[in-house]
Amino acid sequence: MKRRITSSDSVYVIVVLTPIILLIALFIYYPALDTFGQSLTNRNLRIRRPPKPVGAANYIKLLEDEEFWEVTGRSFKVVIITLPLEMAVAFGIAMLLNQRFPGRGIMRTLTILPWMLPGVVNGFLWGWLLNGEYGALNGFLYQFGLISEYQYWLRAPESQIFWVTVVQTWTRYAFPTIILLAGLQSIPEDLFDAAKVDGASAFARVRRITFPLLLPSFGIALVVEFIAAFQIFDVVWTLTAGSSAGGSLNPFTKTLMLYNYELVFRDLRVGLGAALSYIILAMSLFVGMIFVWRVYNQGVQEA
Amino acid sequence: MNLGARGQERLRLAVIYACCAIVLIWALAPIYWVLVSSVSTRQELYARPYKIWFPQNPTLESYRTIFTQGAKFRDGGFSPTADLMSSGLRNSVIISVASAGIVTLMATGAGYAFARMNFAGKNIIFLLIMLMLPLPIWVSLIALFFLMSQFKLIDTLLGLILIFVTLLLPLSVWMMTTFVRDIPSEIQDAARVDGADRWRLVFSIVLPLARPGMVAVFLVGMLTTWNNFLIPLIFSRTDDSQPLTIVLTLFIGQYEVAWEDMSAAAVVTMLPPFLMALFFQRYLVRGLTMGAVK
Numbered sequence: 001m002k003r004r005i006t007s008s009d010s011v012y013v014i015v016v017l018t019p020i021i022l023l024i025a026l027f028i029y030y031p032a033l034d035t036f037g038q039s040l041t042n043r044n045l046r047i048r049r050p051p052k053p054v055g056a057a058n059y060i061k062l063l064e065d066e067e068f069w070e071v072t073g074r075s076f077k078v079v080i081i082t083l084p085l086e087m088a089v090a091f092g093i094a095m096l097l098n099q100r101f102p103g104r105g106i107m108r109t110l111t112i113l114p115w116m117l118p119g120v121v122n123g124f125l126w127g128w129l130l131n132g133e134y135g136a137l138n139g140f141l142y143q144f145g146l147i148s149e150y151q152y153w154l155r156a157p158e159s160q161i162f163w164v165t166v167v168q169t170w171t172r173y174a175f176p177t178i179i180l181l182a183g184l185q186s187i188p189e190d191l192f193d194a195a196k197v198d199g200a201s202a203f204a205r206v207r208r209i210t211f212p213l214l215l216p217s218f219g220i221a222l223v224v225e226f227i228a229a230f231q232i233f234d235v236v237w238t239l240t241a242g243s244s245a246g247g248s249l250n251p252f253t254k255t256l257m258l259y260n261y262e263l264v265f266r267d268l269r270v271g272l273g274a275a276l277s278y279i280i281l282a283m284s285l286f287v288g289m290i291f292v293w294r295v296y297n298q299g300v301q302e303a
Numbered sequence: 304m305n306l307g308a309r310g311q312e313r314l315r316l317a318v319i320y321a322c323c324a325i326v327l328i329w330a331l332a333p334i335y336w337v338l339v340s341s342v343s344t345r346q347e348l349y350a351r352p353y354k355i356w357f358p359q360n361p362t363l364e365s366y367r368t369i370f371t372q373g374a375k376f377r378d379g380g381f382s383p384t385a386d387l388m389s390s391g392l393r394n395s396v397i398i399s400v401a402s403a404g405i406v407t408l409m410a411t412g413a414g415y416a417f418a419r420m421n422f423a424g425k426n427i428i429f430l431l432i433m434l435m436l437p438l439p440i441w442v443s444l445i446a447l448f449f450l451m452s453q454f455k456l457i458d459t460l461l462g463l464i465l466i467f468v469t470l471l472l473p474l475s476v477w478m479m480t481t482f483v484r485d486i487p488s489e490i491q492d493a494a495r496v497d498g499a500d501r502w503r504l505v506f507s508i509v510l511p512l513a514r515p516g517m518v519a520v521f522l523v524g525m526l527t528t529w530n531n532f533l534i535p536l537i538f539s540r541t542d543d544s545q546p547l548t549i550v551l552t553l554f555i556g557q558y559e560v561a562w563e564d565m566s567a568a569a570v571v572t573m574l575p576p577f578l579m580a581l582f583f584q585r586y587l588v589r590g591l592t593m594g595a596v597k
Contacts, residue, residue, distance in 0.1 A: 008501055008502070009422070009501055012416065012502065013422045015412075016409070016412030016413050016415075016416055017413055017416060020472060021428065021431075023469045023472065024431065024432060024435065024469060027450075027465065027469040028438070028443050028469060029431075029443075030446075031443040031444070031446035031447040032438070032443045033446075034446035035443065035444075035445045035446040036442075089329075093326055096319065096323065096326065099315075101316055101319045101320070103323075107326075107327075110327060110331060111330050112580065112584060113330060113331070113577070116530075116577070116579065116580035116584075117334075117573045117577065117580075118529070118530035118531075118548050118573060118576060119530065119532060120532045120551055120552055120572075121569050121572050124551065124555065124569050125336070125337050125569065128337065128562060128565070128566065129332075129333050129336055131562070133351075134348065134349050134351065134562065136332075136353065138353070139354065142352045143353075170329075170333070175592070179592065231439060231440075234532045234548075237532070238551075238555065264445055265537060274446075276441075277442045277445060278442065280439055280441060281439050281441075281442050284437075
């Protein structure tokens with residue numbers, strides 16, 4: 001049935017959509033353009049002078065800056081360690097939750113819990129768990145004779161990054177688990193039955209049937225988790241940034257988002273920070289697209 | 304070795320439950336530890352080597368401390384206030400309930416328009432709302448900070464609520480649009496023929512049917528707002544608007560460390576999301592996976 005556009009219809013549309021359009025234009029798109037404009041100036045709130053246009057100087061300065069590349073490398077390192085860790089944990093748990101057993105519902109509920117908690121709390125939880133003086137991990141390992149003295153888990157810069165990825169995994173693994181579980185549940189049982197009749201081992205069935213059919217699910221999970229790990233902030237803040245307000249950020253776990261925060265809101269170098277935010281935008285779009293493209297291609301070839 | 308069908312089933316369940324135990328330790332051990340810490344006495348908690356996995360003298364002293372004495376152990380440079388915790392709790396509740404409530408109303412109205420009506424510019428408006436989703440937030444945040452200063456909205460609850468409503472819009476509008484689209488349209492068409500206008504249609508026919516969708520939008524909005532840290536980190540300054548996530552980080556002082564009190568603050572901060580995750584998980588998962596899972 002084709003509906004007539006009546007005047008009451010237009011009133012309805014205008015009333016419900018105007019506030020939304022205003023909010024988004026004013027709070028998202030206008031500031032996004034404004035930030036880009038500022039990235040082309042030397043605005044710095046520490047120096048009392050009107051900002052001057054400097055063209056692409058901020059972008060060039062960042063790309064020639066050692067710290068920028070160090071921080072970028074660290075961000076990618078976090079992503080590269082976190083994603084496989086997360087997918088392995090998620091795949092294992094999804095396989096488990098795909099089995100039929102009494103208590104599966106409550107098991108699913110409890111498994112997903114960490115994902116719903118605030119990131120700053122998660123960073124704090126693990127920082128306390130890993131504490132070198134009184135942390136529970138030390139107590140636990142010591143009690144079972146696995147360590148002979150208490151360890152400072154978060155002392156070495158390398159181990160700080162490692163634990164950041166573990167806590168990020170703990171915070172986020174529920175999402176890929178849910179996606180993979182849904183993927184598993186959509187695989188028809190007859191496929192496995194047929195493979196069993198043909199004498200395929202359990203391992204071969206997972207490799208030849210489960211994995212290829214799960215590729216699209218892995219694809220969605222990887223893209224979303226890439227963005228989440230790339231934009232990591234809250235967890236680092238309370239785990240290792242070591243920052244009560246005003247203090248300086250721990251340089252060993254400074255990722256791109258923390259660097260951006262530091263440039264704009266601690267160093268007050270607004271122009272430079274604005275340029276960084278656009279470089280981050282470019283990087284996440286680029287990498288996000290590579291992921292989608294590769295996963296898509298693999299899916300097409302294997303099918 | 305032949306176990307027989309029953310034996311095999313038992314073995315299968317035994318393996319499954321063993322795996323479940325490992326997964327539960329991984330998922331819940333950090334949460335359990337902070338709960339234990341928050342009700343332990345100092346002597347027990349700081350025992351070395353630590354062996355007290357069940358507090359022998361559970362106490363709520365730490366909770367009393369954080370609400371009555373505030374951040375006595377807080378880093379220097381701030382004026383410590385005894386009611387930091389209660390103001391944080393109040394701010395968190397106001398911000399998350401108001402943001403979720405407002406965005407639910409807006410998304411329901413818009414969701415109906417996108418799902419059931421035709422009007423000029425429909426697709427482009429929908430696209431502009433959805434394009435926010437992949438946009439890294441920093442691109443907007445920097446200039447938004449200066450905009451909010453001009454509006455005198457820094458460190459106000461209103462400012463935070465406006466930002467959260469905006470950030471929640473794409474997911475919420477998307478959820479309500481798909482939800483309204485799934486409501487059978489026969490009843491609505493019949494009402495249209497009877498001459499009901501859009502407002503009556505939405506209020507008397509669509510709203511009651513869309514209630515589960517609205518509940519999901521509200522819960523997702525409340526959870527994500529409650530958990531957010533970055534927005535108040537930038538736009539809050541004092542206890543006028545600082546929510547619990549910020550208060551918690553202020554409690555993590557560098558000089559005098561009181562882990563039992565910080566644990567209590569962490570438990571208070573995570574309690575509402577924790578309870579929501581236990582009791583409303585189906586709604587939350589549906590929203591947070593954006594329909595990737597029904």
